[in-house]
Amino acid sequence: MDESSPDLQSQQDEDLEGSYSKLPAFRRKQATVSSFVFYVLCSLGLLICVEVIIFSRFLLPLAVGNASYSGDRRSNVSDLINLEPEAPFRTSFHFQPPKNWMNDPNGPMYYKGFYHLFYQYNPWGAVWGNLTWGHAVSEDLLHWLDLEPALKGDQWYDVGGVWSGSVTFRLDGTPIILYTGLAEDLEQTQNMAVPDDASDPFLRKWVKSSENPLLRHPDGVYKEDFRDPSTAWQVEDGSWRITIGTQVETDGMALVYKSRDLLHWELEKNVLYTIPGSGMWECLDFYPVAPTGRRGLDTSTRGPSVNHVLKVSSYNDQHDYYAVGSYNEVTQAFTPVNQELGVLYGLQYDYGKFYASKSFYDPVKKRRILWGWSNESDTEAQDIAKGWASLQAIPRTVWLDSELGDNLIQAPIEELKSLRGVKVSKAEVELEAGSILRIEGSYGGQLDIEVTFEYPDVSKVAFKYGRPLDDPFDCSEGGSAQRGVFGPFGLLVMADDALQEQTALFFYISQSKDRQWSTYFCSDQSRSSLLDGVDGSAYWGNVRVLPSENFLSLRVLVNLLSLSGCPIVFFYGFPICFP
Template identity: 30%
Template sequence: MNKLEKANAYIQKNKEKATNRPSFHFTPEIGWMNDPNGFAFYKGEYHLFYQYYPYDVVWNDMHWGHATTHDFVSWNYLPVALANDKIYDANGCFSGSAIEKDGKLYLMYTGHIDPNMGFDRDESQIIQHQCIAFSEDGVHFEKYQNNPVIGEQALPEEYQICDFRDPKVLEVNGVYYCVLAARNKQRRGEIIMFQSNNLIDWVFHSSIYQTNPEENILLECPDLFRIDNKDVLVFSVMPCEPEYKEEVIQNTIYVIGEMDYEDGSFKPENKGVLDYGYAFYAPQSTEGKNGERLLIGWMHRWHQTTSQKDYGFIGMMSLPRILTMKDGTLVQQPSIDRTKYFKPAINLEDIQLNEGEVMDLPAEELGYLRLHAASLHTTSFTVELNKSETKVTRIEVDMENNRILFVSDYGSQESITITDLSHGSKESLLLEIFIDLHSIELFINSGEKVLSFTAYDQDKGNNISILAQGKTEFKQVFMESVNVHPIST
């Protein structure tokens, strides 16, 4: 039995052991999941691949899991697409992307070689290079016989082959380009670009984004796309060395600018944070069926220590987000059909609360909450979620100082502050909150700012309250509960 057959047989035999899976966030059938890979619309449906280790709830030899969907809530799990079964990917099929060419679906991924995996890191023995697999039906994949297609000889000497990964492929005017994360000789992160006419023969093109040495960061999972006549470069940040882990927070950044593909230069114009939570990393985008730009990310809190081993799985994907541009910044709006999967629970208009007054909402384990606060008549209020007798998650809204504090008794309990809440009107504040079994996603002012949170605690409550610290006025308080549980099967 080969590695693909072994993985698929294990999943079919053991997937029923996974419990407590969320209702409307994608999870693996069993085992560990991290980065989204190969996100693409192909032959009438969305394909999502992902970094996957089915045998345990810890990171190990990376496979590519695979599922398809039409609506990002109901998923069809397909056989594992890639396993680390070749010399050039012996210790993992790391992250990559997908692109359609001549009716076939091509995957480009990082083949990882590390004979000391699981022991002390020896950079002199680590090789990361780029490989190709392709499929006629989008389900069964064949690895290119002459992999890797971008090897050590193609990488300029100023970069280190031990950290050279995460290819994202795009096509521009009939030419294929690939952006990759790389570590330079100064041991800092860069985003570099390769070029090809056929997806097989690649040459180095340029370095399109560099970090400053004093930032002490590596960059991972780059993405490059165009919205509203602007180019957007997205990448995730991690410490360049273990010694900087306390000062560098893993998060995801976007840079808006202009990409000149002929000379390989990217000119940044504006920079922002894609998600203000500590649970959003390695996102990947694709062009949707209607030409929109869709993005999905891995929701996981680094260094998370909870009892998720009892569940038999770990790892979730965010809700898909439609990306648009507003006032030179990136806006993200959730993209799922709530009319199909959610049902109204409460709809109140013109609600006024006095200082100290508490408004209890119907106890709902899961769902969607929309609060439209009138800024001119509101000072501060707190939304309390997942309330139990002893624990709660709080969204503390300070309208006077235009900021939000997010703090939870669940998980690792870091507090998160978001300032400068709106780029537009100051007359109101719109909060949209998606609450699933292990996660909260907060969209502020129709996605001008977003925060993701995860916690796998088993003792979370399901009560919801609004506490007015001062006079508070809501134009609308609207709530929906999940209509089907669980949805992902």
């Protein structure tokens, strides 16, 4: 949008009035790759693909991931949010602002009929810096209206940037923002902002508290290591708690503060959790989970059967780690259910490009939704040339795995299925070892793929072929081209006819020296793009398969050049085989 236009805000206000009815989706020239290939490689014996279902030609929202609720003002709104419908590498259903740099999701919430997403945003360019709180609203988490930034660094305590934070609802139902401000001397401060007009469903204007900064770094904490306040939760006596990430020397920890009014805060003596030598913790998230079912819980829910999730974004390695555990309101201690899966050494939300995540409770559908930032794989020079950088991963619903009790299950939000178009399916496909099967009719830049494999009877195959089964699995760069006993098998997407350019998503089953079987999910990006300088890393994670489970299922979302799968591996590649 044109920041210099004196009539921009008045035009925007005018466009936002009325029925909020969705506009028809803007159409764009669809980028198309030569083929989509379904494959299995190097497994001994016969593998059964129970079913593969592919939905293509999505009924897309706006090309830049934005839409308007302004009735009949389509042309004006199109100009307002600066659409570039022919941009070849824009995603279609992942959230992106119209232009420039974006990173952490901040303060997601639902308010007066709209989902709100705030995010770290540079209004002046496609590189990190000048951080404000970008702001967008949606009725369905798919069609987004981009608004003016909600918070800018205009006070001494945040002149260096308005950094990450969270939204908390007061008892009267009005939201407040708690955020980290960066002062000129790089001190990190904690601050509050409230809506200027709580009756406005778009919450377009926010006012900073006259008492800011509410918190400054405590004794023993370096001024540059004190950031990202969580959503506040209430304990039994009615007081509030928040957690803030820090490190003391090299020990990462989650500090706890208490308050009666969400304005005046006092540091608790005990920390929520700490791990020696783990480095700086940021973007903390702390929330309860229901013991059974998929329903989410409000952040202040408590009870004898309610466990909590503590999520830590590790500054050292840029991954999001979590643990499920019990929370003691008296001592403020968090204790993981499974000590071997303690925060930072056990479970990750995602094993690819996914960081600084933030969840919220959706009161409409009674679920907890998780957002996460995905940095793209191209270079800074390429970002500057195309005019934007980064996207948000598809929002996910998360709930407790009640069978195991120590980990979460994740799935893309159900609304995504409303975008599905043409369906292509095959069932009971027999795949010989080393075979590659092309799925005809599955072309295009937007695909929603569901595939189910029959889990091989590893004991029978081992007996039949007499092969040693303790060969190490290979999820490294180029691992999809290796030969193993049970793997790789999976998918090739965004592939050209010669398979020179491809992205591999595959399973690998391996037996350790102690004869224990393990299943891994891998993504190999080493051939995702022929462009110079693009990150071609490989990502992998362990899949916990119970003895009672006979199938391996995989869902992959292809969004122009963005791919995401489950088990969760999110990454972004730039094939150059477009016509």
